[in-house]
Amino acid sequence: MGDAIASSGTSGGFARGRRVASLAGAAPGDRVYRVVITAFALMIPALLLLIAVAIGVAAWPALSAAGLSFITSSEWNVQAGKFGAAPAIYGTLVSSFIALVLATPLALGVAIFLSEIAPKWLRQPVAFLVDLLAAIPSVVYGLWGIFFLVPMLRDHVVPFFRDTLHLGNTPLFSGPAYGPSMLAAGVILAIMALPYISAVTREVLIAVPRSQRDAALALGATKWEMIWDAVIPYARSGIIGGVILGLGRALGETMAVTMVIGNRPEISASLLAPGYTMASLIANEFTEATSDLHLSALMAVGAVLFVITLIVNGMARWLVWRVASGPKS
Amino acid sequence: MVIKAPQEEAAREPCLTTRELSAYFGRSRVVSNVSIDFQDREVTAIIGPSGCGKSTLLRCLNRMHETLPGATTTGTVRLDGTDIYAPGADPIAVRRHVGMVFQRPTPFPTMSIRDNVAAGLKILGRGAPRGREAEGIVERALRHAGLWEEVKDRLDESAIALSGGQQQRLCIARALAIRPRVILLDEPTASLDPLSAQKVEELVYQLKQDIAVVIVTHNMQQAARVSDRTAFLLMGDLVEAAPTNTLFTAPSDPRTEAYITGRFG
Amino acid sequence: MSALRRRKAGNVFMLGLTYVAAVLATLPLLFILFHLLQKGASTLTPDFFTNMPRPVGEAGGGMSNAIVGTLILIAIAAAIGLPVGIGAGLYLAEKRGGALAMTVRYLSDVLNGLPSIVLGIFAWQFLVRPFGNFSALAGGIALGAMMIPLVTRTTEEMIRLVPNSLREAALALGYPRWRTSMSVILRTALPGIVTGALVAVARIAGETAPLLFTAFGNQFWSTTLDEPIAALPLQIFAYAISPYDEWHKQAWAGALVLIVIVLIISLAARHATRARFGSAAD
Structure with missing residues (x-):
């Protein structure tokens, strides 16, 4: 600053401005600031690019050796150097699918309860408890899964399905039930995806305008009819977005699944049979991989997982964005 | 169009002058070729219907206009003869000589009353006044803004605990503390109750003992009460600028007359 | 009827x-x-916090090394995630609709959706493979990368809640832009940003997958950054899948400690939000 404006304020009319002599400034601060925050912002694309390139390059040997059979073949044989990731891809998709089938109605129910039905004093605590599910570390879910969920499913739930409901002869519930299974993985993933789905659903339900509700009630709808026929349709694509967001979480989940799915690279129709997911395959074999091709194959599994979650999250974002910008009537 | 100063003022030199000043948002022009002089130790009011560009014109005078996306200006604004839009001129230096107070009070919510007043001093770095000197400046700025008696016992309390009118006078004190040459007031009483507004008006009258004041207002009575000169702006054009008495009693332009007699706006 | x-x-x-x-x-x-x-x-006796893990067959023992290791990993992650996240959040809040800002915002969401195990193998490829050994630093960086999108997102949201009039007031006082951002905008948004940072820390504190091939775990006391380091989640995992009852007990105790840490951070985050800035921010 050319003249020290404030330093000689002791005499004379306090605020009387003196003639301005110079407006020259020497503030490189703003340029530095802009460069710094731009550099920080650019780190995000750079990091993502680095991840994509690093994994792509590392995955290339295995992918080029196996070709399309990498995702179609079910033979994962480290000794023979055969790497077919189909069982892991299958397991990832099926366990996540089970999770969504279980979690979606539950999450929808909780969200409706919290946004439309619950008395005010109950909303905060219940929402807090459900949100807290998202804060529990994956490895704690796994621990709980091993020592509580898996035995409980094996000793109580599976007999109920087989004996009480007589579903033992259907392919879904055939075979021996050791405990660790696709079903256990699906259930634990459902619990883990639940808070994500219900949080998004709650938000979009709350965002539905009052007028939609009033219009339905004015037509003589019951409260449930109002919810089902006016509120839910209005929020539909947002809810689907939330479900897909939960799917994205489930697909990439590693520890809890690894601890309860049984880790066997086979495709079985039975939900009671052990399975594998892409994330748990990497988690289990990565530190033991000695050959370059094996490492490369695991990287390739990571690459496939990367691409799948990219697509799923892209879809979710698009749907949530669509509901946020209002329905096209 | 250059507005000629009346004879008796010819001897005084304006401290802030604009020539052919235009302001744009993107490609749309909101202020067109305004040439006007602002005298030292006078209050100049800018009036006009809402959307006429009066706030934008004001924001061109301390280079605040350009902080909005897509906002640009052409023409010159001279502060004591120095072009504030010259390539070497730093907008930050300009704003330290041309202070500004906004329609809504804007105390910094994380700062105490004292720190709010001193906010403009602290950023001087090594040249910043410290200790007793800073205390003195804070006190005089608050006294000048007529707020000292009301807040002297709670200088360390949060500024947002003050009433709206007090907050606005605090913002004026904050602007005064860095001793500007000119102070710009953008509808400073629009969000205040009548009593608080009156206090601010009295303060405006005080301020012109020392510096040039430019006040934007949509309230013609206010302009008539506080200003020495008034400029009437219509759709970005400066229709007329004259001593306030003249403008309100014998406007030379029929559009001014229509406006002040309430036929539009 | x-x-x-x-x-x-x-x-x-x-x-x-x-x-x-x-x-x-x-x-x-x-x-x-x-x-x-x-x-x-x-x-969960006091010994659990002060003792080292014991071999199978010996009763007692604790996870002092893993607790300290987790804290070190969190510190490294925060040292990376906070400045980058806050800086990027500032950029996004200032540039809003710019093409680069839109891209960065989108990619930040992509990064957020990335499975944590993918970040783990990425960190291994860059920070473990070239040096030939697992390290605390590699683990901390992997966790830091996870924090970046979380912190970026909340920083941007919180800064957008700061009324633009405050920015204008600071600029009109002759504040340079950087100073406006630091002493006025960031300071006003601070409670919200602290909440976001704590939520991010709570989320990475329990992460295991990115640490499997980076921090790796360590049965011994180590606070050296270029050596493998113990971490609570890794220790819980190792004990949980072991066949020994004694270790299972340790795993439960470790999980209890981990969840208490996470819950404390989460509650602190809620509390920080409650102290949101006052009435001038309308």
């Missing part, structure tokens, strides 16, 4: 179902917390 009665009955039934859903949804959490307390609390 009977149609109306049927509709009313359906109404009551379906509304009742949402109550059931609410109960079912809160049950897992209550079960997990109950089991953690039931199985973990008895092992």
Whole structure:
């Protein structure tokens, strides 16, 4: 600053401005600031690019050796150097699918309860408890899964399905039930995806305008009819977005699944049979991989997982964005 | 169009002058070729219907206009003869000589009353006044803004605990503390109750003992009460600028007359 | 009349179902917390915090190294995630609709959706493979990368809540832009940003997958950054899948400690938000 404006304020009319002599400034601060925050912002694309390139390059040997059979073949044989990731891809998709089938109605129910039905004093605590599910570390879910969920499913739930409901002869519930299974993985993933789905659903339900509700009630709808026929349709694509967001979480989940799915690279129709997911395959074999091709194959599994979650999250974002910008009537 | 100063003022030199000043948002022009002089130790009011560009014109005078996306200006604004839009001129230096107070009070919510007043001093770095000197400046700025008696016992309390009118006078004190040459007031009483507004008006009258004041207002009575000169702006054009008495009693332009007699706006 | 009665009955039934859903949804959490307390609390003596892990067969032992290791990993992650996240958040809040800002915002969401194990193998490829050994630094960086999008997102949101009039007031006082951002905008948004940072820390504190091939875990005391380091989640995992009862107990106790850490951070985050800036921010 050319003249020290404030330093000689002791005499004379306090605020009387003196003639301005110079407006020259020497503030490189703003340029530095802009460069710094731009550099920080650019780190995000750079990091993502680095991840994509690093994994792509590392995955290339295995992918080029196996070709399309990498995702179609079910033979994962480290000794023979055969790497077919189909069982892991299958397991990832099926366990996540089970999770969504279980979690979606539950999450929808909780969200409706919290946004439309619950008395005010109950909303905060219940929402807090459900949100807290998202804060529990994956490895704690796994621990709980091993020592509580898996035995409980094996000793109580599976007999109920087989004996009480007589579903033992259907392919879904055939075979021996050791405990660790696709079903256990699906259930634990459902619990883990639940808070994500219900949080998004709650938000979009709350965002539905009052007028939609009033219009339905004015037509003589019951409260449930109002919810089902006016509120839910209005929020539909947002809810689907939330479900897909939960799917994205489930697909990439590693520890809890690894601890309860049984880790066997086979495709079985039975939900009671052990399975594998892409994330748990990497988690289990990565530190033991000695050959370059094996490492490369695991990287390739990571690459496939990367691409799948990219697509799923892209879809979710698009749907949530669509509901946020209002329905096209 | 250059507005000629009346004879008796010819001897005084304006401290802030604009020539052919235009302001744009993107490609749309909101202020067109305004040439006007602002005298030292006078209050100049800018009036006009809402959307006429009066706030934008004001924001061109301390280079605040350009902080909005897509906002640009052409023409010159001279502060004591120095072009504030010259390539070497730093907008930050300009704003330290041309202070500004906004329609809504804007105390910094994380700062105490004292720190709010001193906010403009602290950023001087090594040249910043410290200790007793800073205390003195804070006190005089608050006294000048007529707020000292009301807040002297709670200088360390949060500024947002003050009433709206007090907050606005605090913002004026904050602007005064860095001793500007000119102070710009953008509808400073629009969000205040009548009593608080009156206090601010009295303060405006005080301020012109020392510096040039430019006040934007949509309230013609206010302009008539506080200003020495008034400029009437219509759709970005400066229709007329004259001593306030003249403008309100014998406007030379029929559009001014229509406006002040309430036929539009 | 009977149609109306049927509709009313359906109404009551379906509304009742949402109550059931609410109960079912809160049950897992209550079960997990109950089991953690039931199985973990008895092992949780002061020794657990001060002792090192013991070999199989020896009773007692603790996870002092893993607790310290987790804290070190969190510190490294925060040292990376906070400045980058806050800087990027500032950029996004200032540039809003710019093409680069839109791209960065989108990619930040992509990064957020990335499975943590993918970040783990990435960190291994860059920070473990070239140096030939696992390290605390590699683990901390992987966790830091996870924090970046979380911190970026909340920083941007919180800065956008700061009224633009404050920015203008600071600029009109002759504040340079950087100074406006630092002393006015960032300071006003600070409670919200602290909350976001704490939520991010809570989320990475329990992460295991990115650490498997980076921090790796360590049975011994190590605070050296270029050596493998123990971490609570890794230790819980290793003990949980072991065949020994003694270790299972340790795993439960470790999980209880981990969840208490995470819950404390989460509650602190809620508390920080409550101290949101005052009435001038309308």
